[in-house]
Amino acid sequence: MSRALFDSAHNKWKQAGIVDYDLQYRMNGSDYVVTVRSGIVTSAQVDGQQPLSSDWRTYAMDGLFEILALELDNQEEGIGPFAGGSNVPVRVRFNIEQGYIERFLRAGSGRGAIIETVKLSVTTPTS
Numbered sequence: 001m002s003r004a005l006f007d008s009a010h011n012k013w014k015q016a017g018i019v020d021y022d023l024q025y026r027m028n029g030s031d032y033v034v035t036v037r038s039g040i041v042t043s044a045q046v047d048g049q050q051p052l053s054s055d056w057r058t059y060a061m062d063g064l065f066e067i068l069a070l071e072l073d074n075q076e077e078g079i080g081p082f083a084g085g086s087n088v089p090v091r092v093r094f095n096i097e098q099g100y101i102e103r104f105l106r107a108g109s110g111r112g113a114i115i116e117t118v119k120l121s122v123t124t125p126t127s
Contacts, residue, residue, distance in 0.1 A: 001092045006072055010065050012099025023061060024118040034059045037123075064101050064115060068092065071106065095120075 019039040025032050034056075035043040041056035057063055071090055089107040094100065104115040 001068070001072065001075070001090045003072055003076070005092070005094070006068060009094035009099040009101075012094075012097075013061065013065065014099075016098045018061075018098065018100075018122055020123045021061075022119070022121045022123060024120075025064075025116060026118060027115045028113055031118075032059060036060050061100050061120070064104075067115070068101065068104065071104075 019036065021036050023032070023034040023036065025034075030047050033043075033045045034041060041060050044051050044056045044059040046059075051059065053059075058066070075090065089105075091103075091105045091107075092101065093103045095102050098120075100117065100120055101115060102117050104113070106113040
């Protein structure tokens with residue numbers, strides 16, 4: 001994953017202006033279901049349970065982009081929570097039209113990670 005690819009996708013996501021959506025994804029074997037309205041996470045579940053973290057925004061697409069930004073910092077500087085530097089293979093696929101993360105894979109002995117979007121449904125806010 002390059003900084004240019006990440007920046008392009010992240011900018012596309014921001015420019016799409018999607019602030020009302022339902023998101024389902026899998027991360028490291030757990031199933032996440034997240035509801036976002038007006039850019040705020042209104043509900044989140046991990047494997048059918050309320051998450052332990054009180055900062056639910058980390059479960060939205062913006063939070064997933066933050067994870068990828070940490071991965072990039074690690075690749076470029078070899079520091080951070082995913083230490084291993086550029087020797088750890090990282091692959092990512094972004095949605096072509098809206099820029100959201102479709103699939104992310106970090107290979108590595110004991111440090112592997114997978115994020116896979118199952119469904120992102122843009123919703124229309126009700127008045």
